[in-house]
Amino acid sequence: MPGTQIDIEAQIEKKIADAYREKFPISKERHEKLINYIPGGATRSLSYFKPYPIHIDYGQGAYVYTHEGHKLLDVTNAYGAIVHGHGDPDIAKAVQEGIAKGSQYSTPTDGQYKLAKLLCERVPGFDRVRFLNSGTESTMFAMRTARAYTGKDKIIKMTGGFHGTHDSVAASTKKNVITAGIPKGMTEDMLEVPFNDFEALEKAVTDNASELAAIIMEPFLGAGGVVLPKEGYLEHARKLTSDNNVLLIFDEIFSFRVNTGGCQKLYNVTPDLTTVGKVVGGGLPIGVFGGKEEIMNIFCHENSATPLYHSGTFNGYETLMQAGYAALSKYDEAAVAKINALGEQFQKGLLASFKSNGLNIQSNQIGSLINMHFYNEPITTAEQVLKSEEKLHGLMHLSLLNKGVFTIPRGLFILSLAITTQEIDFLVEKIDETLKELLPLIEEKYNHLLL
Ligand SMILES: Cc1ncc(COP(=O)(O)O)c(C=O)c1O
Structure with a gap:
């Protein structure tokens, strides 16, 4: 029923956004101060997302730390500029x-x-x-x-x-x-x-x-x-x-x-x-x-x-x-092999999670770069990427922040050498939890993504 669909989407969205607001109140305060000086409160278009962007205090190794004191596993790595982790x-x-x-x-x-x-x-x-x-x-x-x-x-x-x-x-x-x-x-x-x-x-x-x-x-x-x-x-x-x-x-x-x-x-x-x-x-x-x-x-x-x-x-x-x-x-053959193996471990974990949740969605991976797509066919063109369900990407991004993972909103994950195999397991676990959280919505409104 259309009414039910809206309800479930609104409910899940509210739950995730409320949890975000509760976890990151200082980012909100900082955002409200910053918008007086930088339009929209973000000097890169991509750093902005609703309800307000996260403000990071510092990074160390595989993690970034927010002003609230939360430690987040960083899988943005400055959109790919960082490969050895923070503070190398x-x-x-x-x-x-x-x-x-x-x-x-x-x-x-x-x-x-x-x-x-x-x-x-x-x-x-x-x-x-x-x-x-x-x-x-x-x-x-x-x-x-x-x-x-x-x-x-x-x-x-x-x-x-x-x-x-x-x-x-x-x-x-x-x-x-x-x-x-x-x-x-x-x-x-x-x-x-x-x-x-x-x-x-x-x-x-x-x-x-x-x-x-x-x-x-x-x-x-x-x-x-x-x-x-x-x-x-x-x-x-x-x-x-x-x-x-x-x-x-x-x-x-x-x-x-x-x-x-x-x-x-x-x-x-x-x-x-x-x-x-x-x-x-x-x-x-x-x-x-x-x-x-x-x-x-x-x-x-x-x-x-x-x-x-x-x-x-x-x-x-x-x-x-x-x-x-x-x-x-020091980004030599051994380092590249190590980070690429982390990428493969991540990809394997993701595909297993999609399957166990009954989802027909995609993950494209090469080396330490991975992009999930809420789309039901293998992705080989830019046109298909445009059809990936934007709403689900937004919800996943916010929900992962709530769970201690700092990602890029459109489902792109960029690894660093500071990440361990245990942290990849943690990452997969958090994505799996998020998919479970979104499953009722996917079943209701995005059922083309079910196996
Ligand atoms: C393939 C490619 N070319 C060019 C650029 C632009 O680089 P910059 O952001 O350093 O200007 C990027 C940035 O993401 C990129 O991925």
């Missing part, structure tokens, strides 16, 4: 020493050398790299590089791909569809094709080859739902671009952490240009773009009287370079 001693030491030494000097430095060398040694697509301060800047410059190098303007991106917030890529994912403020001209040279659609990609590349500078794509849709490439899709993109004199850009800002050499090493497909960020900065703001020597030489002051201009007050910030090197040098 080696990163902290590098930062303290860096600041004590004068923080930055706007010259080439030892830290730039060490981090650039390590990246070029590890990532197949990197012969040469340049540093900047965010992922957004990296994709902006990778695209500019492709356009400058090829002398062509058009770029293809994938529906559901996320490449940051600069004008020409801003509108792509579910959470980022608002395009107000972006002049039409900024996107008129952007083409979009559905991820994992072999034919659409082939048509878009061959139809536009003479004007097409590049394809920019994540090897898998990250923020767009951890949607993995179909077998042969990355190879298809590689071949099409090579055959048509078009560059291939892999945006590995999110995906880099799945392997020491990024997803390109895992899938053995080497792009012409690559962007990385997040974990590469050890939790500090970073962006890197780079690629084949011949292409990156476009910036080389030694070879050209008119190199492409790329500057920035904080580019190659020495303290950050040292922190990034401290983080990345």
Whole structure:
């Protein structure tokens, strides 16, 4: 009965929201103060959720601590920027020493050398790299590089791909569809094709080859739902671009952490240009773009009287370079294997929980990145992700906070090396409890999600 449906949804929603309000009263007080100075009380759109966002005091290892004194298992890990857990001693030491030494000097430095060398040694697509301060800047410059190098303007991106917030890529994912403020001209040279659609990609590349500078794509849709490439899709993109004199850009800002050499090493497909960020900065703001020597030489002051201009007050910030090197040098094969095994343990636990609760819902996993979807078919496209039941994601997120787990609202879980196998068990247990809590609602209103 429709009346019953509304009741049960409202009842469960109220119960979860009341428990949240009761558990996090200081976050509410802080939110009410902050909205006087920051619109909506959150300076990242994604940090806001109803009834009000949680305010974190500090983090240590696998946990964050709220002002109320609650300890929450952190499976957001700064949306992927943190991989060693909070307060890692080696990163902290590098930062303290860096600041004590004068923080930055706007010259080439030892830290730039060490981090650039390590990246070029590890990532197949990197012969040469340049540093900047965010992922957004990296994709902006990778695209500019492709356009400058090829002398062509058009770029293809994938529906559901996320490449940051600069004008020409801003509108792509579910959470980022608002395009107000972006002049039409900024996107008129952007083409979009559905991820994992072999034919659409082939048509878009061959139809536009003479004007097409590049394809920019994540090897898998990250923020767009951890949607993995179909077998042969990355190879298809590689071949099409090579055959048509078009560059291939892999945006590995999110995906880099799945392997020491990024997803390109895992899938053995080497792009012409690559962007990385997040974990590469050890939790500090970073962006890197780079690629084949011949292409990156476009910036080389030694070879050209008119190199492409790329500057920035904080580019190659020495303290950050040292922190990034401290983080990345110990994110070695053993560390990657360890964190990926945690991801697999989590995935196994989730699938068992779905089954035992009689649910036909999905979890997409690669390495330490996992995205649950309240959807009843295997997810291979961005369109399917959009159909995942948003309401259930919101309820699960809030309910998990009540149970001591700090997650990303849309069902995305990002692990850190500070998490133990016992904590993965705890995480699965809490998700299982949450699914049981939501089950009456799913049976009533979302019964397409039942086995
Ligand atoms: C694949 C990808 N590209 C670009 C970005 C933008 O990076 P930033 O938030 O550092 O600007 C992100 C951030 O989530 C990302 O996941």
